[in-house]
Amino acid sequence: MSRCIFISNDFLPSQFLFIISFINGYAKQANKTKLIFQSPLPESVLISEHVHKILKKYEVVFLHTSLSDAWRNPRLLIKILFSYRLIDAVLYGLRCSRKNLLDKDLSWYQCQIYHAIWDTALRDCTDGTIDLSRFELARSSLRIHFAIAVAAATLEEFSFDTYIVGHTVYSRRAQIAYLRDCGVELIAHASNVLYRLPKSYDAGWSILKKISYDSFRYNEIKEEVDIYWQKILCGESMYADAKNAANSKKRVEEDVPYNIVFLHIFRDSPFNMLDRSRAFADYIHWIMETLAVISNSNERWLIKLHPSAERWGENQDIWLSSIMRYLFGYDYPSNILIDPSSYSNIDLLKHSRRVVTYRGSVHLEAACLGIKPITIVDTTLFNYDSRLVHKPLSVSEYKSLLLCSSSSDIFKLTTRDMQISQYVLYCRDVLFTFRNDIRSFHLYKSDKLSAFQKEFASVSGAHSTFCDFLGDIGTRMASGENRSFSKYAYSLLT
Secondary structure (H helix, E strand, O other): OOOEEEEOOOOOHHHHHHHHHHHHHHHHHHOOOEEEEOOOOOHHHHOOHHHHHHHOOOEEEEOOOOOOOHHHOHHHHHHHHHHOOHHHHHHHHHHOOOHHHHOOOOOHHHHHHHHHHHHHHHHHOOOOOOOOOHHHHHHHHHHHHHHHHHHHHHHHHHOOOEEEEOOOOOHHHHHHHHHHHOOOEEEEEEOOEEEEOOOOOOOOOOOOOHHHHHHHOHHHHHHHHHHHHHHHHOOOOOOHHHHHHOOOOOOOOOOOOOEEEEOOOOOOOOOOOOOOOOOOOOHHHHHHHHHHHHOOOOOOEEEEOOOOHHHHOOOHHHHHHHHHHHHHOOOOOOOEEEEOOOOOHHHHHHHOOEEEEOOOHHHHHHHHOOEOOEOOOOOHHHHHOHHHOEOOOOHHHHHHHHHOOOOOHHHEOOHHHHHHHHHHHHHHHHHOOOHHHHOOOOOOOOOOHHHHHHHHHHHHHOHHHHHHHHHHHHHHHHOOOOEOOOHHHHHHHO
């Protein structure tokens, strides 16, 4: 049995504070003695007294695996170069297309690699790029296969059997695919949740089967669920995107359309959990098909831009204008309106009759208000009870849902369904994540440096209060548990 743990370099400095505490508990329980970090830790992390006490218990190795500084580990660099499969990189780059993202005949490994290539190319493109060029896909494939070579070389050099990764998209998706095939234990992080990745399919931080919710004893926390829902109605969600979406205060007048399509951030990956049963390849494929269909609807529609797109670094006006011109030239359909996030999501949902979204918090909020949403991929609510959402498995089924009357009973949920949805929302926001326990808050790609510094100071200031708690989570997961919860959630489970 290997005594090594490999830790990726895609955590924020504040995240390393709790990840190292988690690793300490995990390593002690699993009898690990060596920690291999993909890159040197930031100085702000190393000077932490808690981090210092933990790291001195282990043999610690800091690698240099980026293209610019791999020369610092000559032995590893040689192995990376020998592990690099240039022919694979070229072939995957040539074959990658939006179409083969949905090819069910591909192996699980191939599926993940194509998604990683497409994902990375789209992230690096300019706003409004609808069709990725062969050059962009080839460049992305070369990068993706370098990441695979790093994973292969590091595995050969250190024989680790556990990989702790900061996210599951872009080049990390490719490394995960490779290490899955090698039988490495994979633990991923998202939204202040740590969860185990199965070998032959994906898991997600907010995805649990219904039976898991039963352990939280709904009757004992029903009042808390009701209070939290009232806070959400007032714009006080613990979920960052939902909170941002509630801040817009323009009044929703009666002439606002009853059919709402909620956009996502186009260059932010939709592939953190791959759903191979979905009907659309990516966000762009989905919204293009949506706009084409609803342009023929006899009802009016509102397209709601994502409230956090600018903080992510994306201009959604450019994206939507590019897609509309591609579909309609300059003859825009008169029944489609665009809202630049001037309305709050909650106010729009109270007004709406039909809600369409790829996934995200809004599908839960819609159900909480009695609207059965149309979603594209596996979601929190779908995995709890599939009858509470529409999840079309074909384009034709999706078209039927868009073109039928918005007054149809198929878009209405019962009072009991609304209560269930509010409970699921509470679990996701309050019980699933330990964000409050570590005093973290959500950051976006293009936030100012001061925001990152403020968040680090907040988490660092609470380090002594959560160090043992995260260590306990590590012990639990090394003993076989598949995911973490908040401190309060664990108290309900005892």
